[in-house]
Amino acid sequence: MPEVVASNAERSRNITVLAWRIGLTVGFLAAWQYMGSKSDFWKLIVSSPQQVILKCFQWVQDPVWWGHVGTTLEEAILGYLLGVVVALVLVAILAPSPWISRFMSPFLAAMNALPKIALAPLFIFWFGTTLQSKVYFVASLISFIVLYGVLTGIRTIDPIMLANTRLHGASKWDLVLHVYIPAIITWLFSSLRLSWAWALLAAVVGEYLGSIKGLGFLIASAEQSLQADIVIAGILVVAIAAVAFDRLLVYVERPMNKWRAF
Amino acid sequence: MSVNLSLGGPAQASVTEQGERATTGQGQDSGKPATSAAIAIRLTNVKRMFSGARGKFTAIENVSFEARQGEFLTVVGPSGCGKSTLLTLISGLSQPDQGTVEVLGKQVNGIQKDVGFIFQRDALLPWRTALQNVALPLRFRGKSKHEAEELARSWLARVGLKRFEASYPHQLSGGMRKRVSIAATLSYEPRVLLMDEPFSALDVETRTLMENDLLHLWDVNKPTVVFITHDLQEAIGLADRVLVMTASPGRILGDYRVDLMRPRELTELRFDEKFVAIQHSIWEHLRAEVLRAYEQQ
Numbered sequence: 023m024p025e026v027v028a029s030n031a032e033r034s035r036n037i038t039v040l041a042w043r044i045g046l047t048v049g050f051l052a053a054w055q056y057m058g059s060k061s062d063f064w065k066l067i068v069s070s071p072q073q074v075i076l077k078c079f080q081w082v083q084d085p086v087w088w089g090h091v092g093t094t095l096e097e098a099i100l101g102y103l104l105g106v107v108v109a110l111v112l113v114a115i116l117a118p119s120p121w122i123s124r125f126m127s128p129f130l131a132a133m134n135a136l137p138k139i140a141l142a143p144l145f146i147f148w149f150g151t152t153l154q155s156k157v158y159f160v161a162s163l164i165s166f167i168v169l170y171g172v173l174t175g176i177r178t179i180d181p182i183m184l185a186n187t188r189l190h191g192a193s194k195w196d197l198v199l200h201v202y203i204p205a206i207i208t209w210l211f212s213s214l215r216l217s218w219a220w221a222l223l224a225a226v227v228g229e230y231l232g233s234i235k236g237l238g239f240l241i242a243s244a245e246q247s248l249q250a251d252i253v254i255a256g257i258l259v260v261a262i263a264a265v266a267f268d269r270l271l272v273y274v275e276r277p278m279n280k281w282r283a284f
Numbered sequence: 285m286s287v288n289l290s291l292g293g294p295a296q297a298s299v300t301e302q303g304e305r306a307t308t309g310q311g312q313d314s315g316k317p318a319t320s321a322a323i324a325i326r327l328t329n330v331k332r333m334f335s336g337a338r339g340k341f342t343a344i345e346n347v348s349f350e351a352r353q354g355e356f357l358t359v360v361g362p363s364g365c366g367k368s369t370l371l372t373l374i375s376g377l378s379q380p381d382q383g384t385v386e387v388l389g390k391q392v393n394g395i396q397k398d399v400g401f402i403f404q405r406d407a408l409l410p411w412r413t414a415l416q417n418v419a420l421p422l423r424f425r426g427k428s429k430h431e432a433e434e435l436a437r438s439w440l441a442r443v444g445l446k447r448f449e450a451s452y453p454h455q456l457s458g459g460m461r462k463r464v465s466i467a468a469t470l471s472y473e474p475r476v477l478l479m480d481e482p483f484s485a486l487d488v489e490t491r492t493l494m495e496n497d498l499l500h501l502w503d504v505n506k507p508t509v510v511f512i513t514h515d516l517q518e519a520i521g522l523a524d525r526v527l528v529m530t531a532s533p534g535r536i537l538g539d540y541r542v543d544l545m546r547p548r549e550l551t552e553l554r555f556d557e558k559f560v561a562i563q564h565s566i567w568e569h570l571r572a573e574v575l576r577a578y579e580q581q
């Protein structure tokens with residue numbers, strides 16, 4: 023039967039892909055380990071997987087290190103939440119009034135195109151090397167990503183679907199509940215996922231530029247004392263936090279996508 | 285797809301009187317005779333313009349006609365002549381630039397609760413099941429959840445979709461989605477039903493079955509129907525009256541009474557002598573307009 027053949031072929035393709043992934047990872051780690059052990063110079067600039075893992079084990083047992091992680095996560099999460107709330111408030115103001123939306127759209131496009139990560143020094147300048155400076159910086163970035171994503175979602179709503187629902191007797195509030203919100207959910211989640219990666223990045227960059235706590239601070243000071251293992255281990259931790267929350271969002275969104283064809 | 289509403293059996297259509305007649309221009313007189321049934325829809329000298337890339341563009345002008353309560357009116361005309369525009373005006377989705385539109389005795393200035401609209405394109409909520417899509421208009425009208433779902437169930441059964449209550453629109457065929465739309469709109473029993481080429485995207489067999497079903501559903505509450513189509517056979521088969529529109533800018537070219545007996549069996553009707561005669565006489569008028577529209581492109 024053709025279907026069985028197809029699924030067999032698919033399975034063997036999946037296994038091949040998995041084998042390649044493992045092979046590449048092992049090869050990469052081996053090459054890295056080899057580079058790091060070639061000379062003291064190389065050891066200094068690239069460290070080695072062994073050392074990074076050792077560093078991570080050391081850290082896990084060190085409350086001071088957990089303090090740094092906590093600071094970074096706190097900044098990222100607070101900034102993220104603040105940014106999302108600001109974005110949703112702006113959506114609630116902009117979306118119902120086509121006139122304001124049209125008026126604002128070139129400004130929004132310009133601000134969206136801005137390399138906003140370069141604004142980090144300004145926030146340090148305005149709010150000092152405090153927690154707030156990072157939270158506000160993260161929030162400013164996140165609010166734009168989410169605002170832009172959700173407004174795009176609203177623009178893609180089929181006007182016939184809206185007209186049909188109005189003709190069926192929907193009030194303004196019914197429209198929000200039954201058309202607008204379901205229509206933007208996908209856009210909201212994709213911008214939430216995108217912006218979480220940016221939240222972590224922005225928090226670390228903010229710390230890197232000016233702070234006395236957090237993973238960014240650890241990385242900055244390790245850089246000065248030429249400790250590549252700390253820098254790399256720090257990046258690893260950020261990556262794990264990024265992926266973990268991203269998976270959570272995917273998991274939360276999945277049941278909302280039952281109605282989709284693909 | 286099950287079609288539980290068609291009567292089957294031989295054609296029941298026969299012709300009492302050869303009643304087609306053309307009235308050029310306004311077609312005003314057709315609704316007037318002694319029959320005192322109330323006027324459900326009245327358009328008077330309606331004009332609708334759009335501002336496009338090259339200035340103002342007149343979609344329809346000088347359109348006047350009336351539809352009596354319970355009348356099944358079909359409108360044919362070449363594509364782009366303003367048929368959809370006409371329906372958006374009656375529905376209250378848009379306003380005329382000149383003239384007046386009255387529905388059920390009131391001048392239209394917005395969406396009305398007593399009017400149903402079936403769009404040409406799919407307009408169901410993709411994130412709601414068939415049952416929820418049919419129940420929502422009832423919920424919007426203040427029915428309890430339980431009551432709305434009970435009614436929605438019975439309407440889905442009436443359009444032959446009992447087994448598909450829990451399906452999402454993407455899991456249904458085009459014809460089934462149209463049935464859901466029809467059930468959703470008929471469930472709140474609008475007194476005026478507007479349909480914009482509802483079956484044009486369906487294959488011929490499905491279409492004839494659905495036209496038959498539509499006539500049976502219509503027979504229950506007898507709403508006033510304005511049914512847009514560019515298919516003359518469909519227009520005659522369904523209608524009490526056929527309005528023919530000119531090529532753009534759209535005006536009413538002719539107004540024809542279709543005196544074929546009801547109930548009709550559409551699969552048989554197409555071979556009926558009177559049906560063919562009416563079709564011939566309307567086509568004579570329509571042909572010139574179709575050619576004119578074609579040359580405009």
Ligand SMILES: Nc1ncnc2c1ncn2[C@@H]1O[C@H](COP(=O)(O)OP(=O)(O)O)[C@@H](O)[C@H]1O
Nearest residue numbers: 334335336343362363364365366367368369370
């Ligand atoms: N919203 C609109 N803006 C500009 N032009 C429109 C709009 N809606 C319809 N038109 C134009 O008006 C004419 C009639 O359109 P329509 O009523 O959709 O025709 P039909 O339904 O008979 O095919 C067409 O030329 C179309 O391009």
Ligand SMILES: [Mg+2]
Nearest residue numbers: 367368369480
């Ligand atoms: Mg149309």
